[in-house]
Structure formats: structure tokens, C-alpha cells
Amino acid sequence: MKPVNFDYAAPESVADAIRLLVEARGEAKIIAGGQSLLPLLNMRMARPSLLVDLARIPGLDEVRLSDGWLEIGAMTRHAVVEAHPLVRRHAPLLAAAASFVAHHQVRNRGTIGGSTAHADPAAEEPLALLALDSELIAEGPDGAAKWPIGAFFRGPMTTALADAQVLVKLRVPCRGPSEGWAFREISRRRGDLALAAVAVWLRREDGICRDLRVALGGVADRPVRAKAAEAALRGCAWEPQIVDKTPALLEADIAPGSDVHATADYRRAVARELLVHALNEAWERVGELSPHC
Amino acid sequence: MANPPYKWISQRVRVREDRRFLTGQGRYVGDIRLAGMLEVAVLASPYAHALIKSIDVEDAIKQPGVVLAITGADLARDTDPIPQFLDLPRVRWYSLATDRVRFAGEGVAAVVATSRAAAEDALDFIKVEYEPLPALADPEAAMAPGAPVLHPDHGSNIAWQGAWTWGDVDGDFRRADRVVKTRLRWSRHSGVPLETFGTVAAWNSRLELLDVWASHQAPALSAQISTVLRFPSNRIRIHADLDVGGSYGAKRGQKQIALTTYLAMRTRRPLRYLEDRLENMAAGDGHGPDRVFDAELALSRTGECLSLRLHTVDDVGAYVGRGPLQIAKCITAIVGPYRIGSVRYSGLAVMTNKTNQNPYRGFGQSPHNFVLERLMDMAATELGLDRVEIRRRNLIPPEAFPYLIPSGSRYDSGDYPAVLDKALALAAYPNLLRFQAEARSQGRCIGIGIAACIEPSGANTAFFALMNPKHKTSLVPEGARVGVDSRGKITVAIGFASTGQSHETMVSQVIAEVMDIAPEEVAVIRADSLAGIPSVPPTGSRMSLMLSGAVLGAAQKILAKMKRIAAHNLGVDPETVEYAGGVFRRKDGSGAGLAFAEVALIAHTRKHQMPPDMEGGLSELYVMEVPGGGHLPDVAGRMQSYPAYTFSVHIPVVEVNPRTGEVRFLDYFAAHDCGTPIHPDIVEGMVYGGIAQGIGAALFEKFVYAEDGQFLSSTFMDYLLPSANEIPPIKMVEHVTPGPHHPFGAKGTAEGGYLTAPAAVASAVEDALSPLGVRVTELPMTPALLLALIGNGRRR
Numbered sequence A: 001m002k003p004v005n006f007d008y009a010a011p012e013s014v015a016d017a018i019r020l021l022v023e024a025r026g027e028a029k030i031i032a033g034g035q036s037l038l039p040l041l042n043m044r045m046a047r048p049s050l051l052v053d054l055a056r057i058p059g060l061d062e063v064r065l066s067d068g069w070l071e072i073g074a075m076t077r078h079a080v081v082e083a084h085p086l087v088r089r090h091a092p093l094l095a096a097a098a099s100f101v102a103h104h105q106v107r108n109r110g111t112i113g114g115s116t117a118h119a120d121p122a123a124e125e126p127l128a129l130l131a132l133d134s135e136l137i138a139e140g141p142d143g144a145a146k147w148p149i150g151a152f153f154r155g156p157m158t159t160a161l162a163d164a165q166v167l168v169k170l171r172v173p174c175r176g177p178s179e180g181w182a183f184r185e186i187s188r189r190r191g192d193l194a195l196a197a198v199a200v201w202l203r204r205e206d207g208i209c210r211d212l213r214v215a216l217g218g219v220a221d222r223p224v225r226a227k228a229a230e231a232a233l234r235g236c237a238w239e240p241q242i243v244d245k246t247p248a249l250l251e252a253d254i255a256p257g258s259d260v261h262a263t264a265d266y267r268r269a270v271a272r273e274l275l276v277h278a279l280n281e282a283w284e285r286v287g288e289l290s291p292h293c
Numbered sequence B: 001m002a003n004p005p006y007k008w009i010s011q012r013v014r015v016r017e018d019r020r021f022l023t024g025q026g027r028y029v030g031d032i033r034l035a036g037m038l039e040v041a042v043l044a045s046p047y048a049h050a051l052i053k054s055i056d057v058e059d060a061i062k063q064p065g066v067v068l069a070i071t072g073a074d075l076a077r078d079t080d081p082i083p084q085f086l087d088l089p090r091v092r093w094y095s096l097a098t099d100r101v102r103f104a105g106e107g108v109a110a111v112v113a114t115s116r117a118a119a120e121d122a123l124d125f126i127k128v129e130y131e132p133l134p135a136l137a138d139p140e141a142a143m144a145p146g147a148p149v150l151h152p153d154h155g156s157n158i159a160w161q162g163a164w165t166w167g168d169v170d171g172d173f174r175r176a177d178r179v180v181k182t183r184l185r186w187s188r189h190s191g192v193p194l195e196t197f198g199t200v201a202a203w204n205s206r207l208e209l210l211d212v213w214a215s216h217q218a219p220a221l222s223a224q225i226s227t228v229l230r231f232p233s234n235r236i237r238i239h240a241d242l243d244v245g246g247s248y249g250a251k252r253g254q255k256q257i258a259l260t261t262y263l264a265m266r267t268r269r270p271l272r273y274l275e276d277r278l279e280n281m282a283a284g285d286g287h288g289p290d291r292v293f294d295a296e297l298a299l300s301r302t303g304e305c306l307s308l309r310l311h312t313v314d315d316v317g318a319y320v321g322r323g324p325l326q327i328a329k330c331i332t333a334i335v336g337p338y339r340i341g342s343v344r345y346s347g348l349a350v351m352t353n354k355t356n357q358n359p360y361r362g363f364g365q366s367p368h369n370f371v372l373e374r375l376m377d378m379a380a381t382e383l384g385l386d387r388v389e390i391r392r393r394n395l396i397p398p399e400a401f402p403y404l405i406p407s408g409s410r411y412d413s414g415d416y417p418a419v420l421d422k423a424l425a426l427a428a429y430p431n432l433l434r435f436q437a438e439a440r441s442q443g444r445c446i447g448i449g450i451a452a453c454i455e456p457s458g459a460n461t462a463f464f465a466l467m468n469p470k471h472k473t474s475l476v477p478e479g480a481r482v483g484v485d486s487r488g489k490i491t492v493a494i495g496f497a498s499t500g501q502s503h504e505t506m507v508s509q510v511i512a513e514v515m516d517i518a519p520e521e522v523a524v525i526r527a528d529s530l531a532g533i534p535s536v537p538p539t540g541s542r543m544s545l546m547l548s549g550a551v552l553g554a555a556q557k558i559l560a561k562m563k564r565i566a567a568h569n570l571g572v573d574p575e576t577v578e579y580a581g582g583v584f585r586r587k588d589g590s591g592a593g594l595a596f597a598e599v600a601l602i603a604h605t606r607k608h609q610m611p612p613d614m615e616g617g618l619s620e621l622y623v624m625e626v627p628g629g630g631h632l633p634d635v636a637g638r639m640q641s642y643p644a645y646t647f648s649v650h651i652p653v654v655e656v657n658p659r660t661g662e663v664r665f666l667d668y669f670a671a672h673d674c675g676t677p678i679h680p681d682i683v684e685g686m687v688y689g690g691i692a693q694g695i696g697a698a699l700f701e702k703f704v705y706a707e708d709g710q711f712l713s714s715t716f717m718d719y720l721l722p723s724a725n726e727i728p729p730i731k732m733v734e735h736v737t738p739g740p741h742h743p744f745g746a747k748g749t750a751e752g753g754y755l756t757a758p759a760a761v762a763s764a765v766e767d768a769l770s771p772l773g774v775r776v777t778e779l780p781m782t783p784a785l786l787l788a789l790i791g792n793g794r795r796r
Ligand SMILES: Cc1cc2nc3c(=O)[nH]c(=O)nc-3n(C[C@H](O)[C@H](O)[C@H](O)COP(=O)(O)OP(=O)(O)OC[C@H]3O[C@@H](n4cnc5c(N)ncnc54)[C@H](O)[C@@H]3O)c2cc1C
Pocket: A029, A030, A031, A032, A033, A034, A035, A036, A037, A038, A054, A074, A075, A100, A101, A102, A103, A106, A109, A110, A111, A112, A113, A114, A115, A116, A117, A118, A122, A123, A124, A125, A161, A165, A166, A167, A168, A191, A192, A193, A194
């Protein structure tokens, strides 16, 4: 478990990082917090000739508000996403999701950009980003690029990022007054990747569910939206008969697999179970104030 | 019986080992740095079963930093096969595969280089041509006619089979009112120490001997190395001044040590082979028992256990280390804490395409106890009896000790009903039942587990002969040397490395008690294998009995000698002299005394003041032997095995979410009787740690192999150890029935937590889900397994 020999560079600008990546002709890897990459290096499943470390680039870990959007730098650590007052206030769903990632040590090093670029189908932050309809911004040799999150994940550990593109920022719409959210997860142990996880965002006005997005993790090759369940609830009054029927609507939107931790049947069953709880929790939460800290 | 008053025994004195661990001064194999030390990497087979058609290391040797590259052919030429513990002359085991690989991850070549990274780089240049063969990952499939055979010269995959009958089993089953019968599955898991297995070996040309540091817990290691290398054992020096980062029985490392010492002898350079996690998990030979049980219990209408029939198929892996002998250990306590009149026990050890099985905490006693306790719960259900009541009716009563069990061991002492009562009281059992009933009426699945357990301690391995008649071990000694220097300062030398059990503290307590000094004043060192201290490392919960016995014996020899010197100088008969408070004086208190240090000075420097014919100096070795040992099994397979029997009762309380299969602990109660606890903190640590491992076994841990033999649990993302989040606070109560075989009344205590917890947690989970028709017959009880069982129960 020793990595192959590689060179290491810690550029101080995104432009330099891109130049180094281009010069390496696909042989380089970006390193952010290293929490997913290092095991891959040590097991020699990744054999880059060069690591380009983003840690010294100023501003990449900034969290700020901009025109009704919360902008989070790609190098923002999970622990910061979890605790940052702006995130907790304007994107509490994302802060909650971050608290489910691993343990303190990993959250202190791992980054939201790394988790998004790594695209583990059972990772928590991507789910929250999906439920919140976020945007991702990258820079590359051909300039800046932007994706709605729904167009970013392409499969397990596969994204829309091209070689030499650096994810720099995530943009999350700020929480509005009549919005509710919930995050629920089942994992083998606390801090493990999700066997199944559900992130819900919804807008409730006059007893009607005006809009909602439900994202599911661990039950497909990427984070997915529960489209059929969303359609059944969108524009409806919140009746238990309708909510309780949503689990049956998941089938078309998920395709869980089996592994040493759980069978596909299990993942399917608990995704259904989590869904109703998460929906009702999000519904109840509308109007509840976000923590200011 | 009241606890006899001791000054240092049973006291919570400072645990002297803690300091070095807490200040980062533990010294592990990874900390040993010898000048010019090389590192070893091993090329692992990607196939579970394949013939090696060709293998070429020429290009690897040319890589930067590489000193040597070898294959199994080198070992087959230069060494003897690694000794196995069953009599299998046609199963030849080498550190590297020779003509065939038998599990995914098995080593096929090794590279020695200036760094581990350089050695791993060179592995990429080794060319191996394999011819894949069908693989076996299931022991019952491996027994089937026509199954591929791992060792064609041996002729079948069955490494051993045997059966014993003690008492009138058939008659008892005929007379029974009720027979409960079940098939149970105990999955492969193990101790999985944080420190992987490592060895440093160096040819010492100055002394002309081979120096070895290994993170091991292996009895007779020098003899093994000597056999493999065909090199005299008195020129192999195994250092014991080393901390071993966890073992729990699994750290035997036979092939790893054989490989490292061979490479050191061949290169004549110091080198280290330290497994990485992948190697340790997939190929470290550290997996525990992996068994299928068919069990039947014959009962009377009133729930009296009459007879037990038990058959086990144990998946021992590709070669035979010490693991399979675990099948026979339970014969030591085959009936657990219950009066069961007759037993038939049979089993098979089957070889499959997996890494070797090795001992794990309790040497097979935990799966055995799981079987007994599952049967008790089943019997209670089928007879409509309370689960506590059926156990109470069958517990061996205190007046029956010493109690002879059908397989020949005599349990030394105990008061099982008293311990059960303490556990029930600690748990406030009637309140628990009320709480459960109330919660059930609200649809919650609350379960109360109950399991009792015998922990045989003191390690008498005479039972090895039951599985291998050539294995005639009727002596399992432990030695300690106590020396008093000319200043009267005491040093104790012990002969094995620390695997974390605080033996140095125990040694200092025993000396303090006998010599009437403070424990801090005692020095404890760990002598190497050439220092002449017979030792079998910590196995079978033996050290509290055996090491303390050895230290006590040596200290008493010293004291007797010092009394004679004192008497000689006081001009009185030695019989009239006593020692207390650092002074030898006459028992009647009259006359002057002689201080301990003065006597020591005489013994070292003043021949003219010593009794004539007395040897100079103060240095005594005492070798403790297992009480009641010294015999091999009789023709019926009966023997007095382990000498001292510890008892425990666990009552975990869980809640299971019937819609997700998740298990959450609400409480965990344990009552425990290990005789006189030498150090209560250490006893508690042992029990807590054991329970944590038992919870791991019950809910999380399993080495998973795919049907094609690929290993799926090679990292801690796939093999789940419980963390502090998963282990509930444990409430514990002690009971003390002093052990008759030990001067302070001690018994062993290192295994009981792990022996009891899997059965207890299974009982709790089954109780929680019993309204849903769930029977627990398999561990670990993963959420997916439980949800499937709940689904099946509902359908029934
Ligand atoms: C013990 C443990 C437990 C874990 N448990 C969880 C868990 O429960 N849930 C969970 O979601 N995750 C978990 N993780 C993974 C963790 O969240 C990682 O931090 C995260 O997946 C990757 O972030 P990173 O910053 O460490 O990225 P790195 O490991 O440095 O990189 C990961 C990948 O992303 C690429 N990359 C990183 N940053 C960028 C960028 N800005 N632009 C383009 N590409 C980039 C890298 O090239 C690499 O391919 C766990 C990790 C460990 C070690």
C-alpha cells in the first residue's frame, strides 16, 4: 500500500493549476482533502504522475452570499460546511448532510468539492446539492463552465468534469421563507457511507406543496431524483394518503445494487421507509427558523 | 466467601504499562529501525485457485533498490514446509505458493528492496502465468464428491474428522420428552488488530545468531523457525521486549515469520516484512472460526437438559495453521454451565480457498457458547418456559463443585445461581420486563437478551492430542525469574512479549504482596528466547493463573533462601524466622532483625556470613505447571483440561427497528466471576473489550468471500469493526468465588466478554423480534439479514 512515484505541485492560482494539468496530458490528478484519493493512490488504483494540490490557492475555500445564492468554494472542508453560520442559515439541508459524512478527522480534511468531483453514489453532500438544485462552476483550459447539478453526475465516480477542469465553486439557492427540508440516512455504523439516504427540499404555501425535490443516495449509480414521487406531491395538499403512497412510486427512479453491506432489496426497502419520514419532517419544518449561530 | 485481605492483590494500583502507551512510547515492530534495514513486499495472487504455469522475477531484480526477488521455488529448495498442527504430511505449506495458489491474496513472489515503495514498484515487473481453477468458498461444497481438490496429494479437502461420545447419548435422546434441533452459522471474523503482522529479522554476525522481532503471540516460535530454516533453535534469538499491537490469538504469522527469517538469512542483511492492511485482511492467516453447526438438545418436559448432539463443519482455509484445533477446545467445557448428562460431538475441518484460520479469543469457545445458548432459548420457547428459568433449572449448583463434566474436565468452583441473580438484580429485571411489555403494546420491538457462559482458563492444551495424536502436549509451562541484587532491589524477568494485557503490573503486584514492598519498586523485564525462561505466550486466559503462579513460586524460593541467611546470622533456626515490613526477625519478636537489603548484600558478597553449602547470589526461576495437568486424553477422549472456570451472565437490552432492521442498544449488563480479581481495572478492561468484540461478531464483522473465492472484505470500509458509537456503556457487577488452584484465588478473565456477548446479543435481538416470528440462527445479524427474517416471519 505505497503509491507509485509521483511529482507534487501546489500552485497558487487556478490558472497555474490548469496549466500543470494540461501539461501532464491526463497523467495528473487534482488533490483536495485527499480523503478519497489517498486510499486509491495507496492501493495503486490511481497511478498519477503528478498531484496538483489545490490547498494553496487563495479564495477556493470561501463561503459567501451573492444575489440570493450561497457560494461555497470547492475547497471548503466538510466540517466548515457543517458548521458555517451562512450555510446553516441559508442551506441548512446541506449543513445537515455534511454532518453525516464520516467522522471528525475526515470532515476536517475532506472537501465539498472533492466529494462532488469524486461522485460516490452514496455520498451525502451531493444529495443535498441535488435536492437544492445547485449549480457547479469549474474552470478549465477553455475557460469557465457551469452545470446545473442534475447534469453533473454521469455514473459511479463519473462526472461531467473534463480533464484539466477544476471545480471551483458550488452555488446553492438560499432558503426561502416557506421552505422545508429534511435529511435521513441509514448506514451500517455512524459515519459510514449511506446504504440509503434521502434529502428533501419543499415549498409549502397555504397547505399546498407548491414545489419539492427529493434526492436519493446509495440506491443508484449516482444521486437520483425521485421524479414520480415528486410529481405525485407537487401542487397537492399534504394528505397522508398521498404521502404514504410515494414509496411505491420509487421503483422507476432507483436501481439499487447489492454489496457486502446490504442487498438491493434492503436498500430499496429502507429508501421507501426513509422517504415518508423525510417528507413529513420537511413539511413540518416549514416556518421553523434556521439556526443563526 | 469474603475476599481475603491483601495489601496489593485486588487493588487498583497504577497500571504501569499505561504510561508508555499513553505517551506514545509503545515499541512495535514498526518502530524497530536497524541500520541498513531493507523492506519486503509480496506479490499476491489475483486468483482464488489457479495453477502457476510460469513465474519470472528477472525484470523485478533489475529495478532500482532491489536486492533480491524470490519465488516459492526458492523456499521449496532451501527450507522445510511450515509445521502444521494436524497430521497432514501431504499438505505442504510454504510462505509463498510453489506450483498452485490456493486463495486470492496468497503470496507468489517476494521482493527485498531498500524501501517498501521500491519493493512494491518492482512487483509490477514480475510476470506470472496462471491457469485458473474452480474455487471453493463454502466448506460443505468443498466436501461434496467431485469438488475440486486443493491439495491433490492429500486426496480430499477434509483435513480432519472425528467424533466422540460421552455417556448414553442415544438412550438419553430416546428418554427425552422433547428434542430441539437447529442449524446455526457462525461467520468468519477475527480480532483484527490495529497493528498488522510484522517481523524484523537480522543476521547478527558478531554473535553468529539470528535476531528476530515479531509482533506475535505464537508458542514455540523458535522451534518453528528452526524447523523451517533447518537451523539450530539456540541460534535464533526472539526478542520479547516489544509491544504487540493487539493479537487476540490471531497473531501467529507462521508464514510471515518464516519468509522474513529466510530472507534475512539469505541476504545476511537486516530486513522487515510488515503487512499492509490489504495483506493482513486477505492473506494474514488471521481469520477466526467459520462454522456450520447442526445441534440437538434432548430435554425433559420440565426443561431439564439430558443430552447434547453437536456436529460442526469448520472452514479452515487453504492450509492448516493452529486454527482447526479450535474445534476441540470446547471439549474442555462442552456442557457450558449446565448439567447435561451425555454428549456426542463430531466435526470436520475442511480446506477451502480462503486464507488460513487461526485462533481468536477463546479458541472456539465463543461459537460453542453461541450454540449452547441458542439451544437454551429455543428450548424455552418450545417448552413454554421462561428463558431465565430454564437456565436456572440447569445450572450446575454451587454444592456440586468440583464438578465432573462428561468429557472429563472437572470444573473447579463457582456459584452460578448467585452470579445469575446478581445480573438480574443489576438489570432490575422485573422492571425491564414491564418496560418491554409496555413498549410492545406501542408497537416497539424491545428485546432482552440472556446468556450464561463458562470461560475455561489456564490453558491446558492436552486436547490437541484429540485431533492429532502426534501432538503430545501434556505440559504448558510458564516461567519467571526473580532476582534480588546486592542492594536488595528486585527484578523479575518474564519470557514473552506484551500483547496488551498489563502483565507487568500483575507481576509487580504479586512481588509487592509477597515481598511487602510497593509495586513501583519492582522492575519487570522481558527476557529473550535464549535467556532460559520457559514460556508459552498469553493464550487460553492463562496468565493470571500461570504467570502469577510462576512469579509467586520464584519469590517464595528467594524468600526461603533469604530466611535461611537471616537465621544463620541471627543464630536461630530458619523455622523461627519470619519476614515482614522489610525485616527478617524471630517470630516471637525477640532480638535484633536483619533488613532485606542486608541479607541481599550478604547473599551477593559475604560468603563468610552465608550458611555453608549455599549457592551465592539471589536468583530463582520457578516454572509453573497447569494445575491438574500432565496427562493426555484417555481412549474415550476424556481428559482433565483447563484448570479454572470463570463464569459470566450478560443481559443486553436492544431495540430493533422492524422497518429497517437496525439494532440499537438501550443497555448492557454483565455479571462476572473470575475468582479473586488481581486488578479490578484490568478485569473490567478485559470484559469491556471482549464485549465490544462480541458485539462486533453479533452485528457487524464478517470476512466475506464471493462464490468464486474473491475476497470482499479487505479494508475497514468493507469489514466493519464496531466503534465507540456502536458500543453501549456497560454496567458490570463482580462476584468472587476464589479459585482453589491459585494461592490468591485467581482465575482467567481475558475471554469471557467475547465468549458471552455474541450469544447474549443474539438472544436480545431474537427476543425483540419474537412477536414477528423471527429466529436467529446466523451471525452477524446485519440490518439486511434481519429485515429479510422479519419479512419471512410476517409471511409465515
Ligand atoms: C474513513 C472515511 C470515511 C468516509 N465516509 C464518508 C461518508 O460517510 N460520506 C461521504 O460522503 N464521504 C465519506 N468519505 C469520503 C470523504 O467525504 C472525502 O473527503 C470526499 O469524498 C473527497 O473529498 P476530498 O477533498 O478528500 O477529495 P480528494 O480525495 O482529494 O479527491 C477526490 C477526487 O476528487 C478529485 N477532486 C478533488 N477536488 C477537485 C476539484 N476541486 N476539482 C476537480 N476534481 C477534484 C480528485 O482528483 C479525486 O479524484 C469518507 C472517507 C474516509 C477516509
